[in-house]
Amino acid sequence: MNLESVTIALHGIIANKLRSMLTMLGILIGVASVIVLVAVGSGSAAASRTRLEALGSNTITVRAGGLGFGNRGGTQSRSIRIEDADVPAILDKNEAPSVARVAPIVDATAVAASYNGASTTPQTFQGTNDVLFTVRHYEIASGSKFTQEDLDAHAKVAVVGLTVAKNLLGEDANAADLIGESVKFGNSNLTVIGILKPKGTNGTNDQDNIVLAPLTTVRDLISGGGSAITQLVVQANSRKAMSTAQAEVTAILQSRHTGATTNSFLVQNNSSLLETQDANNKTFTVLLGAVAAISLLVGGIGVMNIMLVTVTERTREIGIRKAIGARRSDILGQFLTEAVLVSVLGGLLGVAGGLIGSRFKIVNVQPVVEPYSVFLAFGVAVVVGLFFGIYPANRAAQLRPIDALRYE
Amino acid sequence: MTKLTLEATVGAPPNAARVIELRNVSKVYGMGDVQVHALHNVSLGIERGDFVAIMGASGSGKSTLMNIIGCLDAPTRGGYRLDGVDVSELSDSELADRRNRGIGFVFQSFNLIPRTTALANVELPLLYGGLKRAERRRRALAALAAVGLTDRVHHHPSELSGGQQQRVAIARAIVTNPAIVLADEPTGALDSASTNEVLAIFSQLNATGRTIVVITHEPEVAAVAKRVIRLRDGVILDDSRHSPADGPPPMLAGRAS
Numbered sequence: 057m058n059l060e061s062v063t064i065a066l067h068g069i070i071a072n073k074l075r076s077m078l079t080m081l082g083i084l085i086g087v088a089s090v091i092v093l094v095a096v097g098s099g100s101a102a103a104s105r106t107r108l109e110a111l112g113s114n115t116i117t118v119r120a121g122g123l124g125f126g127n128r129g130g131t132q133s134r135s136i137r138i139e140d141a142d143v144p145a146i147l148d149k150n151e152a153p154s155v156a157r158v159a160p161i162v163d164a165t166a167v168a169a170s171y172n173g174a175s176t177t178p179q180t181f182q183g184t185n186d187v188l189f190t191v192r193h194y195e196i197a198s199g200s201k202f203t204q205e206d207l208d209a210h211a212k213v214a215v216v217g218l219t220v221a222k223n224l225l226g227e228d229a230n231a232a233d234l235i236g237e238s239v240k241f242g243n244s245n246l247t248v249i250g251i252l253k254p255k256g257t258n259g260t261n262d263q264d265n266i267v268l269a270p271l272t273t274v275r276d277l278i279s280g281g282g283s284a285i286t287q288l289v290v291q292a293n294s295r296k297a298m299s300t301a302q303a304e305v306t307a308i309l310q311s312r313h314t315g316a317t318t319n320s321f322l323v324q325n326n327s328s329l330l331e332t333q334d335a336n337n338k339t340f341t342v343l344l345g346a347v348a349a350i351s352l353l354v355g356g357i358g359v360m361n362i363m364l365v366t367v368t369e370r371t372r373e374i375g376i377r378k379a380i381g382a383r384r385s386d387i388l389g390q391f392l393t394e395a396v397l398v399s400v401l402g403g404l405l406g407v408a409g410g411l412i413g414s415r416f417k418i419v420n421v422q423p424v425v426e427p428y429s430v431f432l433a434f435g436v437a438v439v440v441g442l443f444f445g446i447y448p449a450n451r452a453a454q455l456r457p458i459d460a461l462r463y464e
Numbered sequence: 465m466t467k468l469t470l471e472a473t474v475g476a477p478p479n480a481a482r483v484i485e486l487r488n489v490s491k492v493y494g495m496g497d498v499q500v501h502a503l504h505n506v507s508l509g510i511e512r513g514d515f516v517a518i519m520g521a522s523g524s525g526k527s528t529l530m531n532i533i534g535c536l537d538a539p540t541r542g543g544y545r546l547d548g549v550d551v552s553e554l555s556d557s558e559l560a561d562r563r564n565r566g567i568g569f570v571f572q573s574f575n576l577i578p579r580t581t582a583l584a585n586v587e588l589p590l591l592y593g594g595l596k597r598a599e600r601r602r603r604a605l606a607a608l609a610a611v612g613l614t615d616r617v618h619h620h621p622s623e624l625s626g627g628q629q630q631r632v633a634i635a636r637a638i639v640t641n642p643a644i645v646l647a648d649e650p651t652g653a654l655d656s657a658s659t660n661e662v663l664a665i666f667s668q669l670n671a672t673g674r675t676i677v678v679i680t681h682e683p684e685v686a687a688v689a690k691r692v693i694r695l696r697d698g699v700i701l702d703d704s705r706h707s708p709a710d711g712p713p714p715m716l717a718g719r720a721s
Contacts, residue, residue: 060591071579376575379536380636381564381592383557457563458537461575 061386065394068366069401079362080402083437086352087406088413090433093348095414095423097341102424104333107256108326114156114295115191116302118288118309119322136313136320138285145308146290152308154301157291159188162274162283164242169224169267171239176223178216179265181241183274183283191291194268198232199250207270212277214241215250217264241267244277298327345429352433355402356440363395363448374452375460388453395445396438403437482545483643483675484510484533489542491528491698502528503539504698512643514709515670516677517686520695527648529695530679534567534646535559547643564593568637572649574629576621582608582632583617589640607635611665627658634665644675651685663688667715688715 069076120138138160145151146158162183169176188194189201194215202213216239221231224239231251238245246269255263275283292301302325310316367374374387407430414423491503502525510516520526531537532544535551544551547566551559563569576585586604595603608617611631621629630650637645647666651659659682667688670676678685686692690709694702707714 067580372575373577376577377588377592378560379534379563379569379575380589381560381640383560383592385557386560386592456537458531461536461571 061389061393062397064390065397068370068390068394069398072366075362075365076398079358079398080405082355082358083352083399083402083440084355084406084409086348086355086440087403087433087437088409089351090345090348090436091407091410091425091429092413092418092423093344094341094429095410095425096418096421097337097344098426099423100421101334101337101341103421104337105330108330108333109193113191113193113326114292114298115326116290116292116298116305117322117324117326118290118305119324120284120286136309136316138288138309138321139312140285142285142309142312143288145312146288146305148308152301152304154292154297154304155290156293157187157191159184159191159289159291160271160285161188161287161289162271163286164274164283167242167267169220169239169241171224171234171237174224174226176220178220178267179261181267181269181274183269183271185271188268188289191289193255195253196250197253199235199248201250202268202270207272210272210276211270212244212246212273213249214239214246214267214269215252216248216268217252217266218254219262219265220267221248221251241269242277246273246277295327298325348433349436352436352440355437356399356444359395359398359441360444360448362398363391363445364451366394367391367448367452370452371455371460371463374455375457375463378455378457379461384453387455388449391449391452392442392445395449396441399437399441399445403434403441406437407434481511482509483512483547484508484677485545486532486539487543487545489529489532489539489544491525491532491537492540501698503532505542506695506698506700507542508693508700510675510677511709512675513670513673514675515666515688515690515713516675517689517692518677518679518695519681519686519692520701521681523697524695525698526679526695528698530646530648530677533644533677534569535562560592564589565640566642566644568634568640568642568645570630570633570637570645570647570650572652574621574626574633574653576629576632576636578621581618581620582613582624582635585621585632586636586639589636593640603639604635607639608632610638611635612661625658626654627661630654630658630662631665634662634669638669638674642674644677645669647676647678649679649681651680651682659684663715667713670713671716688713690714 118138120136140160143158143160146155164181164183166177167181169178182188185207186201186203194201196215197218199215201215202211205211206213216234218231221234222229225231225234234248235251236247236249238247252264252266252268257263290301290305292298302323306323309321313320377387410430410433411425414425486506486508489503489506490501493500493502506525506529518526518529528537532539535546538552546562551562554562577588583601583604586607587600590600590603605614605617608614611634613628613631613635616624616628621632624632634645645666650666651662654662663685666676666678676689678689680686690707690711690713691703691705693700707717711717
């Protein structure tokens with residue numbers, strides 16, 4: 057394909073502007089829809105991944121048997137109580153090398169909060185340590201989180217989520233105003249020292265309707281001393297280490313609690329959830345991509361159709377060219393270049409259209425453009441042009457000069 | 465008047481002076497009962513530098529003869545040597561090369577590529593001949609100058625008169641400097657003034673040594689040729705020479721005298 061045949065092909069395309077543009081439109085729509093739909097697929101995958109990772113990355117949740125959700129089936133044998141001493145045991149690097157961090161949680165249920173006449177019952181009220189902020193990705197919007205010292209001192213402090221702050225202060229108030237204020241939780245007053253950055257909803261729950269306080273304080277003041285740990289949030293060293301970490305934690309708990317079996321406590325692994333979600337999203341993306349690929353194929357058939365018309369229409373021109381010395385390869389090259397050029401131009405416009413289209417939110421999903429989809433869609437468009445151009449171009453090249461010249 | 469007979473040419477060695485040599489050429493269209501013999505055992509030799517008019521009524525086989533001479537069509541039977549080379553042994557792309565460099569075509573309906581400038585039309589054979597852009601431009605402009613169209617090089621065919629279009633076609637035919645110019649009814653669609661211009665150009669081309677073969681049914685075209693061949697029903701009826709093949713064409717000779 058040299059410059060000359062590109063010029064001749066361009067002439068052919070320009071000679072029939074409307075027809076060429078409509079043909080390009082077919083390719084354009086195909087390429088753009090591949091890019092946009094794959095971007096929507098991966099955008100929704102990214103969104104659901106963020107939602108899940110908000111629960112904590114690489115985390116395993118261990119609950120005392122019979123409590124909480126996520127019963128994974130099987131008959132429950134004797135349930136156990138998670139003890140404070142289990143935490144350092146799990147953190148033992150020799151016993152559980154795959155475990156990075158552990159945060160114990162005491163759940164307090166139905167604790168009403170009141171401030172300045174306003175009252176609300178946070179969905180979640182948890183006593184924990186400062187490690188939870190790390191493993192669950194709780195970030196502080198204003199103020200500060202509590203520390204190990206606060207735990208040791210049984211400090212009467214709390215960190216609240218945005219929903220709780222707004223419920224107490226009013227919808228339009230600045231949540232930071234609550235910092236330093238004393239809020240009554242149940243029968244006790246705790247000083248708010250921090251506001252959490254909003255996490256939004258995870259699909260079913262408002263993750264900002266939460267109060268976190270030092271574990272010791274919650275035990276002292278609300279649940280009454282000696283409240284057992286309701287769950288442990290264990291963070292593995294890496295995503296790959298999650299299943300080993302899970303096995304290690306299970307082994308430690310079994311050895312520390314006589315009569316405990318694997319069913320004595322519930323172990324929920326975030327990664328299996330993530331993997332299921334990922335698999336679903338992949339299927340979704342592939343489906344969307346396949347639909348788009350079909351439209352690209354249809355665009356290719358459009359190229360072939362138009363090229364066949366063009367060849368028929370220009371039979372006489374082909375005859376003239378052959379009479380003055382064009383070889384078969386010259387004619388083949390001319391029409392093949394024209395088909396590929398239409399596809400390339402349509403493909404380039406489609407890439408532009410796809411990139412522009414991916415900037416807009418589509419059905420509440422912010423599309424994430426996958427570079428591979430851009431190259432793939434464009435590449436396929438060129439190959440489609442080549443493939444569907446071969447037959448018409450070859451038909452032109454095989455015409456006998458005398459027949460082509462006589463054609464009216 | 466020399467009637468070329470079967471006996472005169474069969475068995476004779478290829479004549480180097482003959483740029484076109486047909487031996488017992490037949491062309492049959494159709495099959496079975498509906499066979500049409502467009503040419504029937506035609507033998508013909510044309511010398512280098514000759515100016516030949518092939519005349520005949522419609523259906524006499526003259527267009528078929530021209531297509532065979534121009535390597536656009538192959539004979540059903542018989543041999544054809546172009547410049548001493550048996551064309552039946554040439555491949556498709558070798559034939560394309562012959563048409564490109566050895567023969568220049570001029571058609572009755574001009575057959576220019578539409579929506580393409582005169583210059584680009586004339587450059588086209590050079591493009592297929594593989595010449596560089598600058599060289600193509602130089603030779604195409606020279607060819608257009610030779611037919612007196614220097615001021616029309618950037619016009620499209622639709623912006624040119626019939627005579628001008630035919631002159632562009634002639635420029636395209638001679639731009640590769642072919643030994644033979646084949647013209648099929650070149651003046652059939654032209655008025656008498658344009659006809660005279662075209663005939664003058666052919667005569668000048670012939671005067672510079674080019675072999676010209678013109679298919680026509682017009683006596684005034686035949687009058688400027690050195691040799692006139694009449695066809696009827698696919699056979700040569702008559703073959704007469706008016707002036708020597710190596711002499712000046714009658715139109716210029718007449719003017720000189």
